[in-house]
Amino acid sequence: MSRIAHIKIDDRNLPAPTPEIEQERKVAVFDLLEDNSFILPTREDRETPSGPYDLTLAIREKRLVFDIKTEAKEVAAEFHLSLGPFRQVVKDYFQICESYFSAVKNLPPSQIETIDMARRGIHMEGSRILQERLEGKAEIDIDTARRLFTLICVLHFGG
Numbered sequence: 001m002s003r004i005a006h007i008k009i010d011d012r013n014l015p016a017p018t019p020e021i022e023q024e025r026k027v028a029v030f031d032l033l034e035d036n037s038f039i040l041p042t043r044e045d046r047e048t049p050s051g052p053y054d055l056t057l058a059i060r061e062k063r064l065v066f067d068i069k070t071e072a073k074e075v076a077a078e079f080h081l082s083l084g085p086f087r088q089v090v091k092d093y094f095q096i097c098e099s100y101f102s103a104v105k106n107l108p109p110s111q112i113e114t115i116d117m118a119r120r121g122i123h124m125e126g127s128r129i130l131q132e133r134l135e136g137k138a139e140i141d142i143d144t145a146r147r148l149f150t151l152i153c154v155l156h157f158g159g
Helices: 019-034 084-106 109-133 142-158
Strands: 004-010 053-060 063-070 075-082
Touching (some): 004 142, 019 084, 019 142, 053 142, 075 084
Parallel strands (some): 004 053
Antiparallel strands (some): 053 063
16 A cells, blocks of 8 residues: 555646646656555654555755645655756756657657667666655655656656
């Protein structure tokens, strides 16, 4: 039961995403809800509510906010992460995505595959950064990290 059952992206006050970004968001949310692992660690000073969880992701005051509630809407945890460690990898990811989307329209499959491999490498780097930043706050597997990183990129796009 240590999983995310519902996810909301709080993108108020952000510009509308491009169709490509919106598609990435939909796929990431679908994949995340189909299969994820999200464990809140036990704390000595308080009881940790068990999942499944409702997660709201937002950017507030230049910080990435994870607002986690139980399905009964009780507060399970909230943590704020600095966006600094994500800035360069998100920038690199968007640049490679632009190249990828352009390549799909114009280049042969071999060149598209090369760009896609680079895109996946940058995406994995962002996922590893997310896992490191969540250490001690939440335990997530690499697939969950990958999907959450995509959603962080969507928020960064507007933020």
